[in-house]
Amino acid sequence: xxxxxxxxxxxxxxxxxxxxxxxxxxGINTIPTLDEQAKxxxxxxxxxxxxxxxxxxNLVEVVKGYAAHEQDxxxxxxxxxxxxxxxxxxxSTLDNPEKLKQFQQAQDGLSGALSRLMVVxxxxxxxxANQNFxxxxxxxxxxxxxxxxARRDFIQAVQAYNTEIRTFPGRLWHSVMxxxxxxxxxxxxxxxxxxxxxxxxxx
Numbered sequence: 001x002x003x004x005x006x007x008x009x010x011x012x013x014x015x016x017x018x019x020x021x022x023x024x025x026x027g028i029n030t031i032p033t034l035d036e037q038a039k040x041x042x043x044x045x046x047x048x049x050x051x052x053x054x055x056x057x058n059l060v061e062v063v064k065g066y067a068a069h070e071q072d073x074x075x076x077x078x079x080x081x082x083x084x085x086x087x088x089x090x091x092s093t094l095d096n097p098e099k100l101k102q103f104q105q106a107q108d109g110l111s112g113a114l115s116r117l118m119v120v121x122x123x124x125x126x127x128x129a130n131q132n133f134x135x136x137x138x139x140x141x142x143x144x145x146x147x148x149x150a151r152r153d154f155i156q157a158v159q160a161y162n163t164e165i166r167t168f169p170g171r172l173w174h175s176v177m178x179x180x181x182x183x184x185x186x187x188x189x190x191x192x193x194x195x196x197x198x199x200x201x202x203x
Contacts, residue, residue, distance in 0.1 A: 027169050031178045034161040038184060039091045041157040044150040049084070049107055052143045056081045056114075059136045063117065066127035073113075073120050080106075080113040097185035104187055114140070151187055158186040 060074055067074075084106040093099050118137075121127050128134075162183050164170035174181065 027164075028173055028177070030164055031161070031170055031173055031181065034157070034164050035181055038154070038157040038161045039094065041150070041154040042089075042091070042094055045147070045154050046089075048143060048147045048150045052110075052140065052147065053081055053085050055136060055140055055143065059117075059133075059140065062130060062133045062136060063121060063127060066124050066130065067120065070120050073117055077110075077113045077117050080110040084110040095182050095184060100185050101188070111144075155186050158184050 056077060060077055063070070064074060087099075087103045087106045089096070089099050089103045121133075165174040165178070165181065165183065
């Protein structure tokens with residue numbers, strides 16, 4: 001009797017293992033895996049934009065020391081930074097297309113303000129020779145490049161996720177088990193070279 005019980009238990013365990021293997025092979029875990037990858041990629045986007053925001057106060061202070069009468073340009077940068085940092089999109093709100101669009105517009109606005117600041121700085125040779133300014137400019141350039149890479153990785157992760165839930169067999173698993181996970185929005189190109197990092201180098 002005990003042997004029969006052990007046999008039945010072993011048979012059930014083997015059956016469950018087989019079913020799990022079959023389901024895994026059919027891609028049952030692909031959707032949540034791609035979902036987590038997209039969220040992780042978004043985390044990197046946030047990190048790089050925050051790094052840029054952290055550089056700006058020091059950059060503004062250095063420029064102010066040499067170009068104090070460029071107040072309109074400096075104010076525009078400060079206000080654009082405040083707006084960009086006020087809009088937060090975390091994993092819980094990542095599925096909100098309108099929120100993501102607002103985030104992108106605010107960050108693009110900050111990019112434009114920084115570009116204008118760099119143009120203004122060309123008028124001040126002493127500023128361009130300042131070591132603190134050169135260091136900040138170099139850090140900003142590197143950060144803009146990392147932002148471009150992070151955005152590209154996020155776009156690719158979202159595309160992989162969206163493709164999975166739109167095609168077979170992912171579409172089937174989505175309707176049966178993951179219907180709470182929506183098609184996800186991503187960044188929109190705002191110009192022909194939107195995938196390139198802004199140029200902050202001095203000629």
